[in-house]
Amino acid sequence: MADLPPTQDIDETHDCASQSTDSSKAWGRLLPLDRRFPSLELSNDFYTFGRGDDCSFKFVPDMFDGAAQFTTISKLHFKIVLDTLGDSPLVFIHDLSSNGTFVNGSKIGRNKKRPLNNNDEISVSLKNLKCYIFSDFSCACVSYPSEVTDKYTVSKHLGRGAFGEVRLAFDKEYCEKYAIKIVQKKNFSILSKFGKPFTGSVAAEVDILMRLDHPFIIQIYDVMDTPEALYMVLELVEGGELFDRIVSLGQLNELDSKFFFLQMAMAVEYLHNHGITHRDLKPENILLTSKADRCLIKVTDFGVSKLVDEGTMLRTFCGTPDYLAPEVLKTAGCGTYTCVIDVWSLGVILYICLVGYPPFTKQREDCDLETQIVKGLYDFPQNFWHGISQEAISLIKRMLVVDPSERSSINDVLKDPWLNNSEIQKEVQELINCANRISSSRRHHHHQHPQAQIVKPICPSLPDTVPPSVHSPEATNPFDTSSNNLTDLQSSHDSIHRQVIQESTDNVPVNDFKENVEPILTDKSVFRKKRPTLSSPIPVMTKSPRVFTPTDEGYSDEREIK
Known part of the structure; x- marks a missing residue:
């Protein structure tokens, strides 16, 4: 265990100039809410507070209204910890007292913790005995409606997508982590070119989304509908995106591609069976539950596709339409099409997994991207595909059929011989069992x-x-x-x-x-x-459109593999 920062008695002059903390390295500050408390710069990993001599910052009687009030302070009352284990630091406050530590008037509870956010007020023993307000140097002040703050503590920024921001959030009761997607309604009327701004109640659609329960689909735990925004509370997944995995490796081998694709196909089948077409399947929306070579995937962002009108979806996602089915481009969002548009997208993803570049791209000089998609102009250059099985190529061909009536359904995909691999299926099942054992132990704890x-x-x-x-x-x-x-x-x-x-x-x-x-x-x-039982791990974030950039060799005129 790391050594505690030097103990410091706070005397009557409250002179902080002599403090040993290095303000140039400070990550936060405690600003006094009473003139009897000093301003404290925070630069170490943790600090303890109380009336004991071993505390980093020691409370003294003159800070309180009489001895009776002072004695309600524990020798070790609370501590503030900077957690630097993740991708970006988080600040937590731990209640170690007998009489309570409060944040914004809410008691934390003995031996419990909660995240400490910018502008949070800290009180000790009594909620009206306010000591400090916390200033986090890494973030600006953001306010949220009571529908959100009554249940969740919203923390650091995780990402920004087409419909808004994704932030880390904590359940106030158990301090479990989530991702919270903030979808600003004001953007819908701006983006909708068909005169269909987002208005009215979303309760019916929310019910559908929250009924979904599948091991390969991001869990939506809560949706709060406010006049300005939708707040979607999601399972937090910290293994990164499939996109980044492919980019880092260049491509996936065929067995790994099959391992991940099997899970994608099963997730999409589940969505289709529940009347939901994803409409935005791409490697950025396939999240990995860990950094391991083989792990479970989580399909995300199907919720927004269900809650947002067609015109907005098309306008938003067609900036880079690499994964869109031909019928979507042909109808410009005004026509009707079926859930097999997702099968087309899965075909594009599988192609990318196997060779590391897409079947349709703006890099091709003889034909623009939309024409390639609408006419189904793609091939399998021998110099990239010579090591890939004919079964995999045949499956892609059946998925990338321009005529949707001739395209394979998701059920056809799951019955394809290429996916009939007992070892892969067994490995997936074992990972599900492992995740469930973790989930069960946490349910038992609470x-x-x-x-x-x-x-x-x-x-x-x-x-x-x-x-x-x-x-x-x-x-x-x-x-x-x-x-x-x-x-x-x-x-x-x-x-x-x-x-x-x-x-x-x-x-x-x-x-x-x-x-x-x-x-x-x-x-x-x-x-x-209900409380989430598996605090998984980045969350559900969307990013600006990105494309795989193939080499020129990827679009050679070599004869297509037969």
Whole structure:
């Protein structure tokens, strides 16, 4: 354990000039809310406060109204810690007292912590015994509506996307981390070129989004609709984007591509089965749960596509339409199209995973990008594709079909021979089981939370031997290579989800998801109260459009592989 900063008695003169802290390295400041307290520069990793001699900053009787008030201060009352383990520092305040430490009037609780944000007020023993206001040198003051601040502490900036900002947030009860997407409504009317500004209630769409429960899809825990903005509270994922993984490696090998693509396809199938078309699938919207070579993925940003009108979506995402299906470009957002637009996008992503450059690009001189997409002008140059299996190439061809009626559905994709790999499926299942064990242990730690057992926020715990598919008339081993393992793996998730809800609702028979699960989940109070059970890890951020830049060799006139 690191040594404590030097102990300093604060005398009656409150002269801070002699402090040993180096103001040039300060990351924050405590500004006094009472003239009897000094201003304190914060430059070390942690500080302790109390009336004990070993504290970094020692409270003395003259700071309080009489001995009775002073004795309510613990020898070690609270500490402020700068956490530098992540990508950017976070500041936490830990309550170590018997009589309480308060931030903005809310008691932290003995041996509990909470993030300390810019302009937070610190009180000791009594909420009206205000000592300091915290000034964070790394950020400007941002205010949020009470609908947000009543439940969450909004912290550092994580990113900015087409519809707004993403910030780190903490649940006030358990100090669990989330990503909170802030979608400014004022942008919708500006971006919508078809005269459809974003107005009205979003409750129905929010209900749909918050019902989603799948191991490969970002969990939406809460959505707050205010007059100025939507605040979407999301699972936090800290492994980075698939885009960055591909860029850092140049490309993925075929087995790793299959490993990640399997998860993407299962996530999209789940969305389609629930009436949601993603509309913006791209490597930036595929997040990785860890930095490991093989990890679970989380598909994100499907929520915005559900809540934002068509014109706004098209105008926003067509700046770089590399992943858009031909029918979307042809109709300019005014026509109708089906969920197979997502299959096209998955085909583009798979192509990129395998060779590190896209099938359609502005780098091609003989044809502009939109023409390439609308006419389906792409190839498989031998010098890049010679080591890729014919099965993978054939799957891409079936996904990148211009005519949507001839294009493979997501169910067809999951049945494709290229994905029928028992070792890959087993590895994915083991990672799901591992994530669920972590989730279960955290639920047990906070067993007092009653809603945790009604609907599982991440995914039901799948046993080592997955039950037979509820959609299959015959029982099958989910990893039996003689059957369609992917369908079984997907449906076993739904099967156990139904079992969990059945056990939690007085043994109501559960035979069909639509008939029995959805009515249970329409109670919004369930979602507003439930606590996330897997504090995963960057969050759900969108970035400015980026493109893969291939070499000139990638667009040679070599004959397409047959």
